[in-house]
Amino acid sequence: MDRAGLSRVIAVINVKGGVGKTTVAANLGGLLAASGYRVLLVDLDPQGNLGEELGYSGTEVDDGGRALALSMTTGAPLSPVPDVRPGLDVVTGGPELDPAAAHLVLAAQADPQAAKRSLIGLLGETAPDYDVVLLDCPPGQEPLQQAALAAARWALIPVKTDASSRKGLRDVARRLDTVLDLNPDLDLLGVLLFGVNRGAHRVIESARAAVAEDLGDDAPVLRTTIRHVEAAAQEARDRGLLVHELEEAVMAAPAWWQIRRGTPAGDGPRSRSVLGLAEDFQALGSEVIERIGAAEQAEESAGAGDGRAAGVDRGAAAVDLSAREEQGGDRQRRTRPDVLQGA
Ligand SMILES: Nc1ncnc2c1ncn2[C@@H]1O[C@H](COP(=O)(O)OP(=O)(O)OP(=O)(O)O)[C@@H](O)[C@H]1O
């Protein structure tokens, strides 16, 4: 099976709900797109929360997942909504995915391997049009999760640091195991500690130890952690803005002293805590690109000339953002010129 076109497919996954999967998929995808990468986000969740995160929920592009469900049941090519943000296309999810997921459950009873393979062909056709593809996985829906993992090159696992998240981690480890026969390329991009209280060093250290115990000593825990700032996260979702977009809006809003001097406050964004959160996502973007770039370079030097070289070459060219910008590439940086300069 030629998986070269899938070499940049990242499943954002955890068996546990509410651990930041959608927030991470949306913000990582949005930041990479703002930095000039062509990004596809696929909402595999019948909850359709990605639409709230990106602000298209209830608009005319929100089909509740109908097109994706149709693709999954008939094999019709995916039809992403173009330019939800510049450079960011989205395959929308939502409740229409429920019947497709039920169909997958039945298919898995008849032929488990075929059900697991159900996204490989669809993404294999579409992923080569993009530099990065992020799959926002539902918390339950085992067959959908398995289909995502079978098509992905990478798994990115957001986890919270509370005790109950431990069990989720063991479950997700088992789920990764269930597709390895079909997808030996699947690798752990990293475990991302999400919603971490600043300064909680001991909590972070014990979470790292828990990851090593449940996923193995060599399981990578990302350097980056995403801080807990409920007000900013809530405001971003309520306004349908990504964190870096909310940050820009907050920076542009009048400061308290301007308001005192007579500038109307309006109902503009006000969660200044978003500034630190935006830094965390920026660091996440850099670390993800760094890790994928390092893996691709290692594969390239190890396997020059083998079947995966084409995908690796395409990837390596896209990783070096600064070099491409200097060459005046046709893709311009968009809203935040400095987004991934650390990469
Ligand atoms: N940095 C943050 N600090 C605190 N809360 C956050 C932060 N980022 C997001 N949240 C909130 O955490 C909740 C869960 O986030 P999210 O929807 O991304 O998780 P999920 O894993 O996708 O959930 P589900 O399993 O239901 O799909 C949301 O209400 C979101 O607003």
Ligand SMILES: [Mg+2]
């Ligand atoms: Mg979600």
